[in-house]
Protein backbone atom coordinates (compact mmCIF):
# COMPACT_ATOMS: atom_id res chain seq x y z
CA UNK A 1 0.00 0.00 0.00
CA UNK A 2 1.35 3.44 -0.97
CA UNK A 3 2.41 5.69 1.91
CA UNK A 4 0.43 8.85 2.66
CA UNK A 5 2.23 12.12 1.80
CA UNK A 6 0.10 14.93 3.35
CA UNK A 7 2.44 17.74 2.23
CA UNK A 8 2.48 16.44 -1.35
CA UNK A 9 -1.32 16.21 -1.18
CA UNK A 10 -1.52 19.95 -0.41
CA UNK A 11 1.00 20.95 -3.06
CA UNK A 12 -0.55 18.68 -5.70
CA UNK A 13 -4.02 20.06 -4.90
CA UNK A 14 -2.81 23.58 -5.77
CA UNK A 15 -0.90 22.41 -8.88
CA UNK A 16 -3.90 20.42 -10.12
CA UNK A 17 -6.21 23.38 -9.56
CA UNK A 18 -3.94 25.72 -11.52
CA UNK A 19 -3.66 23.09 -14.28
CA UNK A 20 -7.42 22.75 -14.37
CA UNK A 21 -7.84 26.49 -15.03
CA UNK A 22 -5.04 26.73 -17.59
CA UNK A 23 -6.01 24.02 -20.04
CA UNK A 24 -5.63 20.64 -18.33
CA UNK A 25 -9.33 20.64 -17.45
CA UNK A 26 -10.17 20.63 -21.18
CA UNK A 27 -7.69 17.77 -21.73
CA UNK A 28 -9.22 15.72 -18.90
CA UNK A 29 -12.70 16.32 -20.32
CA UNK A 30 -11.62 15.08 -23.76
CA UNK A 31 -9.95 11.97 -22.32
CA UNK A 32 -13.04 11.15 -20.24
CA UNK A 33 -15.53 11.88 -23.03
CA UNK A 34 -15.77 8.23 -24.15
CA UNK A 35 -16.25 6.79 -20.63
CA UNK A 36 -19.40 4.70 -20.26
CA UNK A 37 -21.18 2.56 -17.66
CA UNK A 38 -19.26 1.63 -14.52
CA UNK A 39 -16.02 3.64 -14.45
CA UNK A 40 -12.94 2.64 -12.45
CA UNK A 41 -10.71 5.60 -11.52
CA UNK A 42 -7.26 4.44 -10.44
CA UNK A 43 -5.57 6.90 -8.04
CA UNK A 44 -8.40 9.41 -7.47
CA UNK A 45 -6.14 12.07 -5.92
CA UNK A 46 -8.06 15.30 -5.19
CA UNK A 47 -10.67 14.13 -7.68
CA UNK A 48 -10.52 16.63 -10.56
CA UNK A 49 -11.59 13.93 -13.02
CA UNK A 50 -14.94 13.73 -11.21
CA UNK A 51 -15.73 17.22 -12.56
CA UNK A 52 -15.62 15.88 -16.12
CA UNK A 53 -17.76 12.72 -16.04
CA UNK A 54 -19.83 12.40 -19.22
CA UNK A 55 -23.56 11.50 -18.92
CA UNK A 56 -22.89 7.92 -20.11
CA UNK A 57 -21.12 7.12 -16.82
CA UNK A 58 -23.64 5.44 -14.51
CA UNK A 59 -21.41 4.63 -11.50
CA UNK A 60 -17.86 5.18 -10.31
CA UNK A 61 -15.48 3.08 -8.27
CA UNK A 62 -12.30 4.90 -7.32
CA UNK A 63 -9.10 3.57 -5.78
CA UNK A 64 -7.10 5.90 -3.53
CA UNK A 65 -4.69 4.49 -0.94
CA UNK A 66 -3.76 7.91 0.52
CA UNK A 67 -6.01 9.08 3.35
CA UNK A 68 -5.12 12.76 2.83
CA UNK A 69 -5.97 12.50 -0.90
CA UNK A 70 -9.32 10.89 -0.09
CA UNK A 71 -10.02 13.80 2.27
CA UNK A 72 -8.99 16.32 -0.43
CA UNK A 73 -11.48 14.72 -2.86
CA UNK A 74 -14.44 14.89 -0.45
CA UNK A 75 -16.20 17.94 -1.95
CA UNK A 76 -15.96 16.56 -5.50
CA UNK A 77 -17.24 13.16 -4.34
CA UNK A 78 -20.22 14.94 -2.75
CA UNK A 79 -20.96 16.69 -6.06
CA UNK A 80 -21.03 13.33 -7.87
CA UNK A 81 -23.46 11.94 -5.28
CA UNK A 82 -25.63 15.05 -5.70
CA UNK A 83 -25.77 14.30 -9.45
CA UNK A 84 -27.30 10.91 -8.58
CA UNK A 85 -24.26 8.89 -9.66
CA UNK A 86 -23.22 5.99 -7.39
CA UNK A 87 -19.62 6.35 -6.22
CA UNK A 88 -17.55 3.98 -4.11
CA UNK A 89 -14.11 5.20 -2.99
CA UNK A 90 -11.82 2.38 -1.82
CA UNK A 91 -8.65 2.65 0.26
CA UNK A 92 -6.98 0.22 -2.11
CA UNK A 93 -3.99 0.06 -4.46
CA UNK A 94 -3.96 -0.62 -8.18
CA UNK A 95 -1.75 -3.66 -7.67
CA UNK A 96 -4.53 -5.42 -5.68
CA UNK A 97 -7.93 -4.24 -6.89
CA UNK A 98 -10.73 -5.59 -4.67
CA UNK A 99 -13.16 -6.13 -7.58
CA UNK A 100 -14.24 -9.25 -9.50
CA UNK A 101 -13.05 -10.03 -13.05
CA UNK A 102 -14.74 -8.12 -15.91
CA UNK A 103 -16.67 -5.91 -13.48
CA UNK A 104 -16.07 -2.41 -14.94
CA UNK A 105 -16.83 -0.98 -18.39
CA UNK A 106 -14.15 1.74 -18.53
CA UNK A 107 -11.00 2.46 -16.52
CA UNK A 108 -9.04 5.71 -16.16
CA UNK A 109 -5.37 6.18 -15.34
CA UNK A 110 -4.45 9.88 -15.07
CA UNK A 111 -1.06 10.85 -13.62
CA UNK A 112 -0.95 7.67 -11.52
CA UNK A 113 1.13 5.02 -13.35
CA UNK A 114 4.11 7.30 -12.67
CA UNK A 115 3.56 6.73 -8.94
CA UNK A 116 2.45 3.11 -8.48
CA UNK A 117 5.18 0.79 -7.24
CA UNK A 118 4.56 -1.89 -9.89
CA UNK A 119 3.04 -0.41 -13.08
CA UNK A 120 2.94 -3.71 -15.00
CA UNK A 121 1.30 -5.45 -12.01
CA UNK A 122 -1.22 -2.60 -11.72
CA UNK A 123 -2.06 -2.82 -15.44
CA UNK A 124 -2.54 -6.60 -15.19
CA UNK A 125 -5.04 -5.98 -12.41
CA UNK A 126 -6.81 -3.25 -14.42
CA UNK A 127 -6.98 -5.65 -17.38
CA UNK A 128 -8.48 -8.33 -15.13
CA UNK A 129 -11.31 -6.14 -13.80
CA UNK A 130 -12.04 -4.36 -17.12
CA UNK A 131 -14.49 -6.21 -19.37
CA UNK A 132 -13.06 -7.50 -22.66
CA UNK A 133 -13.39 -4.72 -25.24
CA UNK A 134 -13.60 -2.08 -22.49
CA UNK A 135 -11.48 1.06 -22.79
CA UNK A 136 -8.59 2.11 -20.61
CA UNK A 137 -8.47 5.93 -20.76
CA UNK A 138 -4.95 7.24 -20.41
CA UNK A 139 -3.47 10.62 -19.44
CA UNK A 140 0.09 10.00 -18.21
CA UNK A 141 3.36 11.90 -18.36
CA UNK A 142 6.09 9.57 -19.64
CA UNK A 143 9.80 9.29 -20.43
CA UNK A 144 10.97 11.55 -23.25
CA UNK A 145 11.65 9.62 -26.48
CA UNK A 146 14.30 11.87 -27.93
CA UNK A 147 17.68 12.03 -26.24
CA UNK A 148 17.78 15.85 -26.11
CA UNK A 149 17.84 18.26 -23.19
CA UNK A 150 14.40 17.26 -21.93
CA UNK A 151 15.40 13.61 -21.39
CA UNK A 152 18.59 14.85 -19.74
CA UNK A 153 16.50 17.06 -17.44
CA UNK A 154 14.25 14.12 -16.53
CA UNK A 155 17.28 11.94 -15.70
CA UNK A 156 18.89 14.68 -13.62
CA UNK A 157 15.75 15.51 -11.64
CA UNK A 158 14.51 11.91 -11.19
CA UNK A 159 16.05 11.06 -7.74
CA UNK A 160 14.95 14.34 -6.11
CA UNK A 161 11.57 14.40 -7.89
CA UNK A 162 10.78 10.88 -6.72
CA UNK A 163 11.43 11.86 -3.10
CA UNK A 164 9.50 15.16 -3.21
CA UNK A 165 6.56 14.33 -5.52
CA UNK A 166 4.79 11.53 -3.67
CA UNK A 167 6.84 8.72 -5.24
CA UNK A 168 6.35 9.92 -8.85
CA UNK A 169 8.89 8.77 -11.47
CA UNK A 170 9.74 10.93 -14.47
CA UNK A 171 11.16 8.15 -16.64
CA UNK A 172 8.45 5.51 -16.90
CA UNK A 173 7.92 3.70 -20.23
CA UNK A 174 4.16 3.48 -19.70
CA UNK A 175 3.35 2.72 -23.36
CA UNK A 176 5.40 -0.49 -23.15
CA UNK A 177 3.80 -1.45 -19.81
CA UNK A 178 0.33 -1.02 -21.33
CA UNK A 179 1.30 -3.04 -24.42
CA UNK A 180 2.53 -6.04 -22.41
CA UNK A 181 -0.58 -6.05 -20.21
CA UNK A 182 -3.15 -7.07 -22.85
CA UNK A 183 -4.23 -3.77 -24.43
CA UNK A 184 -4.42 -2.56 -28.02
CA UNK A 185 -2.44 0.66 -28.37
CA UNK A 186 -4.22 1.91 -31.51
CA UNK A 187 -6.00 4.78 -29.76
CA UNK A 188 -2.97 6.13 -27.91
CA UNK A 189 -0.68 8.93 -29.00
CA UNK A 190 2.17 10.93 -27.49
CA UNK A 191 1.82 14.70 -27.38
CA UNK A 192 3.55 17.60 -25.70
CA UNK A 193 1.24 19.40 -23.27
CA UNK A 194 1.87 22.89 -21.98
CA UNK A 195 2.83 21.65 -18.54
CA UNK A 196 6.25 21.80 -16.78
CA UNK A 197 9.01 20.44 -19.09
CA UNK A 198 9.85 17.30 -17.03
CA UNK A 199 6.21 16.18 -17.24
CA UNK A 200 5.11 17.63 -20.58
CA UNK A 201 5.64 14.54 -22.81
CA UNK A 202 2.30 12.82 -22.43
CA UNK A 203 0.72 9.51 -23.38
CA UNK A 204 -2.93 10.22 -24.08
CA UNK A 205 -5.99 8.47 -25.50
CA UNK A 206 -7.60 5.06 -25.31
CA UNK A 207 -6.18 1.53 -25.03
CA UNK A 208 -8.73 -1.21 -25.66
CA UNK A 209 -8.69 -4.32 -23.48
CA UNK A 210 -8.04 -7.42 -25.58
CA UNK A 211 -9.44 -10.81 -24.63
CA UNK A 212 -6.79 -12.80 -22.76
CA UNK A 213 -4.85 -14.75 -25.39
CA UNK A 214 -5.71 -12.44 -28.37
Ligand SMILES: C[S@@+](CC[C@H](N)C(=O)[O-])C[C@H]1O[C@@H](n2cnc3c(N)ncnc32)[C@H](O)[C@@H]1O
Nearest residue numbers: 002043044045066069093094110111112115116
Ligand atom coordinates in the same frame (compact mmCIF):
# COMPACT_ATOMS: atom_id res chain seq x y z
C1 LIG B 1 -0.26 12.65 -8.92
S1 LIG B 1 -1.68 12.04 -8.15
C2 LIG B 1 -2.86 12.06 -9.50
C3 LIG B 1 -4.25 12.06 -9.03
C4 LIG B 1 -5.35 12.11 -10.12
N1 LIG B 1 -5.42 10.87 -10.86
C5 LIG B 1 -5.14 13.26 -11.07
O1 LIG B 1 -5.10 13.05 -12.28
O2 LIG B 1 -5.05 14.39 -10.60
C6 LIG B 1 -1.33 10.29 -8.02
C7 LIG B 1 -2.31 9.58 -7.12
O3 LIG B 1 -2.11 8.17 -7.22
C8 LIG B 1 -2.21 7.61 -5.92
N2 LIG B 1 -1.47 6.34 -5.89
C9 LIG B 1 -0.16 6.15 -5.62
N3 LIG B 1 0.14 4.83 -5.68
C10 LIG B 1 -1.01 4.19 -5.98
C11 LIG B 1 -1.36 2.83 -6.17
N4 LIG B 1 -0.45 1.85 -6.05
N5 LIG B 1 -2.64 2.52 -6.45
C12 LIG B 1 -3.58 3.51 -6.58
N6 LIG B 1 -3.30 4.82 -6.42
C13 LIG B 1 -2.04 5.16 -6.12
C14 LIG B 1 -1.63 8.68 -5.00
O4 LIG B 1 -2.06 8.51 -3.67
C15 LIG B 1 -2.15 9.94 -5.64
O5 LIG B 1 -3.40 10.31 -5.14
